[in-house]
Amino acid sequence: MRLIHFSDHKQRHTRVALLSSPHSETYKYVDDQLAQVEHCRYVKNTLGTDLTALTKENSLEDLSNKLVEGDPELDFEVMGKRLEKSHRIFLKASDNSPAFGVYIQETRYKPNGDLIETRDFEGVSSNINEDAPLVWSNKLIDKVECCRKYVFKRTYQLKHSDGLSFDFLLNIATELAEKSSLLIVGAGKKANQPLITSRNGKPYRGFLEGRIKENEYMLLLHVSNLELKLPETS
Amino acid sequence: MAKNLVFKLGEEDFSSTIVKIDREKLYGRIVKKVIDDDGEECYAGHISADGLHIFGKTSFDSGYLNQDGLWLERKSLKILNQQDQVCPELPSSFDHPIELNNTLATEDYLMMNSKSVYHLLDAPVKLVSAVRDQDGFFQFPFNYRPHHHPDTAVLISNDLGLFMVVCESGQQFEYIGQEHFLPMDDDEDDSDEFDFAMM
Numbered sequence: 001m002r003l004i005h006f007s008d009h010k011q012r013h014t015r016v017a018l019l020s021s022p023h024s025e026t027y028k029y030v031d032d033q034l035a036q037v038e039h040c041r042y043v044k045n046t047l048g049t050d051l052t053a054l055t056k057e058n059s060l061e062d063l064s065n066k067l068v069e070g071d072p073e074l075d076f077e078v079m080g081k082r083l084e085k086s087h088r089i090f091l092k093a094s095d096n097s098p099a100f101g102v103y104i105q106e107t108r109y110k111p112n113g114d115l116i117e118t119r120d121f122e123g124v125s126s127n128i129n130e131d132a133p134l135v136w137s138n139k140l141i142d143k144v145e146c147c148r149k150y151v152f153k154r155t156y157q158l159k160h161s162d163g164l165s166f167d168f169l170l171n172i173a174t175e176l177a178e179k180s181s182l183l184i185v186g187a188g189k190k191a192n193q194p195l196i197t198s199r200n201g202k203p204y205r206g207f208l209e210g211r212i213k214e215n216e217y218m219l220l221l222h223v224s225n226l227e228l229k230l231p232e233t234s
Numbered sequence: 235m236a237k238n239l240v241f242k243l244g245e246e247d248f249s250s251t252i253v254k255i256d257r258e259k260l261y262g263r264i265v266k267k268v269i270d271d272d273g274e275e276c277y278a279g280h281i282s283a284d285g286l287h288i289f290g291k292t293s294f295d296s297g298y299l300n301q302d303g304l305w306l307e308r309k310s311l312k313i314l315n316q317q318d319q320v321c322p323e324l325p326s327s328f329d330h331p332i333e334l335n336n337t338l339a340t341e342d343y344l345m346m347n348s349k350s351v352y353h354l355l356d357a358p359v360k361l362v363s364a365v366r367d368q369d370g371f372f373q374f375p376f377n378y379r380p381h382h383h384p385d386t387a388v389l390i391s392n393d394l395g396l397f398m399v400v401c402e403s404g405q406q407f408e409y410i411g412q413e414h415f416l417p418m419d420d421d422e423d424d425s426d427e428f429d430f431a432m433m
Contacts, residue, residue: 001416017416021405027321027383029298029311034320037298037306044295047279047288078287086280086289090268093275096290101271110262121266143340147371148392151348151399157407159416166412209344216409222344229394230353231259 002197004158004221005133008172013133016169017159018197018221042082047096049075111231124203127187127196137191140181146207150224153204156197158219173217176210183208185221195223239354239398241361241389242331248361252352252398313382321382324375337370338388346401349385357396366391376400 007013029037047053054063054072066072090099104121128134141149160166176183185206187193194203204223211218241248257263268276280289298306313321354361365372376387376398387400 001418003418015418017418019416021407023404025316026404027313027315030314031300031306032310032312034312034314035301037300037311039296040299041294041296043287043289043293045293047290047293050290050292052290078282083280083282083289083294085283087283088278089281089288090270090276091279091288091290092270092272093277096279096288098288099268099270099272099274099276102268102276105267105269107265107267108262109265111259116262143344147340147343148390151351152344152346154347155345155405155407157410159410159414160412161416161418163412163415166415211341211409213409216411218407218409220344220407226255226257226348226351227260228255228351228390228392228397228399229260231255 002129004128005130006158007133007135008168009136009138009175011136012168014165014168015129015161016165017161018128018156019159020154020156040082042080043078045073046075046078047091049073049079052096123200124196126198126201127193134185134187134195135189135191137184137186139184139191140176140179141184141207142181143209146182149228150205150207151226151228152207152222152224153226154223156221156223158208158221169219170212170215170217172208173210173219174212176208176219177212182222194225197223236355237328239328240331241334243334243361243364246360247331248358250354250357250361250396253355255351255353255397315383323380323382324377324384326378326380327374327376327384327387328378332374332376334364334372334374334389336373337368338373338386339370343371343373343388343401345405345407346386346403347405348399349402350400352398352400354389354396354398362391362396365389365396 002018003015004018005013005015029039031037049072058066063072090102091097092099105118106121107118108116110116158169160169185191185195185208187195195206196203202225204225207222207224209220209222211220236251236253238249238251241250268278270276277291279291280293281287282289298308298311300306315321371388371390373386373388375384377384378400385400386403387398390397390399
């Protein structure tokens with residue numbers, strides 16, 4: 001279970017659950033008898049029977065003749081099999097041989113394509129459940145204005161684990177619902193750093209929304225990494 | 235390539251070219267490469283659990299099987315909605331005018347995640363004003379290509395222009411009462427025995 005360590009406007013803080021929405025399928029594929037079908041992933045070829053391997057010692061013309069005469073592209077032992085379990089390995093792009101001692105290099109480009117820098121990739125940890133809680137930013141933004149400014153990519157729901165954290169979250173939701181605003185949520189002392197919800201995950205800006213119905217609450221953390229604006233060249 | 239949409243608001247048609255907006259265009263891009271100790275570029279492949287077979291970029295494909303395990307061509311499949319009704323294929327939104335007669339409340343829009351964003355490049359002022367002055371957001375079904383199940387798109391205007399946000403629905407969040415708590419994971423040993431060796 002993913003936890004978020006969060007602080008309210010009175011600087012009280014606790015850890016609560018951060019949940020994704022259970023994804024409900026809005027449609028499903030069926031056959032002509034209206035019976036449900038199964039989507040499967042299967043093995044098409046191996047490294048020994050793909051185009052790179054087959055054209056290593058044959059020209060395309062020779063290969064086309066061999067395809068007419070036989071089935072060099074088929075590995076009958078594995079073709080069509082459903083691979084239930086496998087391990088990831090890295091292969092050299094040049095000859096598909098296994099690679100060793102790999103590292104990740106990242107290159108950053110400006111929107112116009114200009115190179116900014118190339119550097120070794122350094123993994124990042126999640127920053128939503130650290131020893132210090134995410135602070136209450138006190139930066140509120142009107143709901144409609146926020147929708148006109150940012151594009152929301154995902155939404156999480158905060159959920160309590162006991163009676164005390166219920167009161168904690170209910171109070172936050174009530175505070176935000178009364179103001180009809182979203183609270184900007186960020187990491188760091190000034191709450192101005194992006195949120196990273198999982199290890200090596202994408203950084204996002206967070207916006208907390210509270211809704212109240214009788215004595216029940218809905219506290220939603222909307223995250224965004226895109227503004228509704230135009231590229232500089234437009 | 236930029237494409238043209240036609241919106242129908244009341245009796246009037248408004249035509250606008252849409253241009254996709256994404257992080258790459260606004261903020262630039264990051265390209266990650268895997269390099270091995272020989273300095274050669276690599277890619278992620280798979281090895282079978284028994285270690286006998288190595289699979290590369292083009293080693294896998296996917297398809298559909300019926301309940302007897304027989305292969306089905308995708309074009310022979312039908313699509314059912316949540317009410318188990320067969321959905322007919324709907325045309326692309328570029329092939330017909332889009333009626334702007336439904337709105338979405340802000341709270342309902344916030345329940346959807348965006349899939350893609352487009353700028354309506356040369357949107358007529360009258361359309362921009364109508365979107366800006368509307369209470370809530372105009373929403374409509376949107377199919378980039380003909381499909382049985384369209385996405386939901388909304389029009390949003392701000393000081394910088396008119397945008398269309400294509401969203402995926404299906405998120406279901408509920409109000410939570412005190413009794414619906416979620417116990418924290420308990421990593422501790424369930425045993426009642428008091429172990430002095432642990433101290």
